[in-house]
Amino acid sequence: MTTSNSQDNKGDYSYHLPVLLQETLDGLAIRPQGVYVDLTFGGGGHSRGILERLGPKGKLFAFDQDSDARRNLPDDSRITFLPHNFRHVGRFLRLHETVAVDGILADLGVSSHQFDEGHRGFSYRFEGDMDMRMDQRQTLTAYEVVNTWSEQQLHKLFEQYGEVTNARTLARTIVQMRGTMSLRTIANFKTALNSVVKGNPNKYFAQVFQALRIEVNDELGALKEMLQQVPGLLSIGGRVAIITFHSLEDRLVKNFFKKGSFEDEDPSDPFGQSTAPPLLKAITKKPVISGETELRQNPRSRSAKLRIAERI
Template structure:
């Protein structure tokens, strides 16, 4: 597995996440966010010769980290299309699925990808370079109400209305193309720590560009169709909305409410919660990997 770039990304809660899958040596598993391959490598270590692993990643750069292992099938696409591709490749029902959501360290550190305000680059932020919509498209085309909504909901930006109006006013004279053109607007509007403010805005734009919450919901709706009864599901989230989506879906299964003569409307979930509360990274891990501080790991099982 020498192809893997150890500097690409540090996997969060590596042992905890893979332990939670309860790996069977001859099982079939999916890693929905291959990235640097950390979680996939650990899964492969625990699989026997008859085991299989399917890994998804929409970022073309991730393919450079693939190990030479016949048990691994790599699918260079968004995990929101998991069911479609698993059927295409005749993959049987899974024994477990892992999804480490969010952005890899590599994406933040690659200046030309436009994910970080630390570098000058085009306002891109696409995880999948094949898609058309970029951060610049959002800034130049969304109306003030749309911009306010994403900054408020996805970035928790306190002055989201003021920011949205400033963006619309600015682009009337000059379109947004580069990170510096956006920072010129953000700088006078930032309150407190400017870096935190920039991070909130960039996070909101990234989530909108990549339709991250929509993709997550699409995957959740497919779980019952692609995982066998008794199979484990492990999600690591980094955003409060992501965590809420996963928590609520595990709770009610996204099922339509059923009428009960005694208790009224009730929901029946096809999931059993393995942990009622999310698992968080250890203090030691949080010290050497600050990104893990906001991580929450939730585990469920298909009934």
């Protein structure tokens, strides 16, 4: 979808306050006549920032699999909205006859809007169904995961994606409780787990819900597929900026920017002789994090980490 010609880039940030906005825009080193891709349009904050730095002939492609995001499109002919998961970025850019771009941005955080819409099931703070689908067109929901997966699968899920300390006990309890009560709603799910909550309940359920959301939306699989396409999509000197919100994502981005792969050092190949040289050069040696001012304005930015790399 391409919008009309006027360039009203003022946005309502109530949907989602853009994290590390200036740091991201500066890191992309935006060329006024360039072509850019915002892989996680959301509330449109980062996209509006890019448009402000683009000239009349610049172009921006905005991806978002959440249909709610379309409502935040600015009235600007330079932006094209693509309602798809960013794992398909290469295919849809080719469909729009775009071979190389000058910059790619992805903010991997769940938007404030999604957290605050109780019926979407992303937050343990609100009542609603155990849903958690970013893309409402898909069939897998959090309810299906907790209601049908085996104890072993659930244990691995909560241990790896949520870093839940008692993941084994949690998995066993879910399997036991789903035989006696419905886990379809958030309230029922939390009630079923009351006896196994360790430490701060808010932190505990945040970890549990994070693990389920990552699995339901295949977030790490999509991130890997997207990153593998980035070097081939960027023009020489083009940049990619990725904002992550937990260690699993950050490790994948860090390793890919450094080595062009997702694995830590291979002990059988300490000098990396069996791998092709990476096509990206990390611009940020350490991740960029929010300053005190942003942390006061937006506490959710506390866990954000920005990494930037350049196509060589």
